[in-house]
Amino acid sequence: MSRIDSLQELDVRRQRLSQRKEDALRTITLCGGTGCIALGLAQVYTAFEHEIQQRGIGDKIRLKRTGCHGFCEQGPVVVVLPERFFYPGVQVDDVPAIIEQTALQGKVIDDLCYTDPVSGCKVAYEHDVPFYNLQERLVFRHNGELDPTDLDDYIVRDGYSALAKALCEMSPKEVIEEVKLSELRGRGGAGFPTGLKWELCRKSPGDEKYLICNADEGDPGAFMDRSLLEGSPHAIIEGMLVAAYAIGAREGIIYVRAEYPLAVRNVNITLQQAREAGLLGANILGSQFSFDISVHEGAGAFVCGEETALIASLEGMRGMPRPRPPFPTQSGYKGNPTNINNVETFANIPLIILNGQQWYRAIGTEGNRGTKIFALAGKVRNTGLVEVPMGTTLRQIIFDIGGGIPGDREFKAAQMGGPSGGCVPAQYLDLPIDYDSLKEIGAIMGSGGLIVMDEATCMVDVARFFTDFVQEESCGKCTPCRVGTKLMLETLTDITTGNGQPGDIDRLVQLGQMIKKASLCGLGQTAPNPVLSTIRYFRPEYEAHIREHKCPAGVCHELIAYRIDPELCTGCHLCVRNCPQNAIAGEPKQPHEIMADRCVKCGICHDVCKFSAVVIE
């Protein structure tokens, strides 16, 4: 790959690429995200390759593996360009038909089309799928289109133009000013103004400054950073380059979770490409600006998402936070001024520089500009990644884009912001969500995890689950977090096992408020949020566990029992065959019975019964 040594050369290259005649008749794109891979993408890709080769139509039909399309529920996802025919859940057997009818003849195959779960209608084109067309995809704009490991594919879509504009037309101060005016806030969770952070770092004395991309996406339930790193790594690198130019850093580090092997791979490939093209390293685009990036794989500790803990981890120590100030912008990595931003934050930067802060400010609400990517998961029909302007309501996200709750169940709550966040009940479905509105109701934006819960979710159990998580992940440095979360967990475990005492709820609230006030870092300061928010909105559920020893949602093991309703049981034997404990007895065609002493309450009988004869009591 030849070096690009000036703005002109970049322009020439882009022009040449965009004039390149598309000789292929159609392009078949396959989503190459982790979700689709889990659903069998590799086999489907090979089948396409094989079919194209066998028919000798490689000159007519191009095959392309793109980044994550975001509609993970429906994988493996195939989109045929230029018409954008959309086929979800493609299997190997579907491949010959897609090649023959769609790729060669441009015909849509009805049987393979997506069926909208809300209207029941078939949808042929990607842009008509409600999951996509109700989103506003800016940060994600290229994810489903480009081959993440092809530099030219990015350049032809205005890639590295923002860098060129910053280097050639703007001073570092002007770049910071532009980002400040855009009102971009950090997408990692806390929502600190990005431009201000850059300015603090720039003004900190010191010649050696560091720029870190925080890709330690530890929040259970959030996966947008993974998807961006896998699907648009060049955009992250470009965002980091602009930031480095603005603050005056020469060295950058991407701190990425080891649990994301595909992201690590794609980032390493693109870093090498950028280096070869002169977009990283010395004298970038022929200017005086030099910057390079290395990748550091995390070793599995949730607390390392916290800035000071992340730095400790980079320095080869236990990932424990330290008191601030000094803030990393004053004294961070190896004692030097260090600016840390989240992956999604960096992905916003090229958009702001290229289109200008005024354009950016037109999206979202006052004080909360731009879009936010939410990871929609849990009890919702369309799970996946959803990008919407700030200020969109939960109802729009969960019901319009997400297609609502599967089955005939009722929406109960949305858990927002991971273990640091809170549960948002149904009464706030129409609240426009942004950093500030969520804080007011006891949740947080966090990194954008959005887990939908229905009536079969026990809120006390959810609170216990999160407390168990933060207790496990607490680094143990400060007492309020180390001991406080342990005490909370003990009380919650008592409640969910039928041993709760009157007064436990008030004790939890008291303890929670103390932990919030007294903990050293963000992990402890937010750890009680799931407990406090569920008590705030679902107190009767706690009371039922304590006073009546009942779990209204039918979740808590010790408080429930499975029983077979003899009226409904047809004696089909299905549950008997599937019970791993041999705990179900009964003659064929006679009502069966569960032997309570053998039952481990795994719930398999409840799942397999076709007559709803297995009831939870």
Added chain:
Amino acid sequence: MKKSANDQSASGPAPIQEAVKTVIDTLGISSESNLIGVLQEVQARCGYLPPEALEAISRRIKIPLSRIYGVVSFYAQFYTEPHGRHTIRCCRGTACYVRGGQRVIDAVKAELGVEEEQTTEDMMFTLQTVACLGACALGPLMVVDSTYHGNMDPRKALRVLQMYQEDSG
């Protein structure tokens, strides 16, 4: 099953000292800032972090063994016991949890007769749980080695285990 475990140990970890030396020579370690990288690489070569490896690293980069052990025990990724032939990682993230992830974990535990972070006696499976594997849309999720199995329930999970057992049976 037993045979395969023996095979592995015969062809597996070459002398540990050698592995540590190679890693440190390749990565060019001078300070402790890359300690985590060294540990990751040594673990990848040896399969786990035996005490001899930690001692060798301590001698070579001149960091007290206590400090190294502090780092090893802090991060979930490091283990000081050998792993089984297949590593099962069950996700205990929120999205998996609300869709019944705990039931999958319980079923796997009951089937294999092990707890988290333990290895079956025949060295076939090691069970781990992870905070989140980042494929929440497919929860509950179970990853065996590097293969993702999505939308698990207790029944499907047991079937997956059976598949691996039969493959090597």
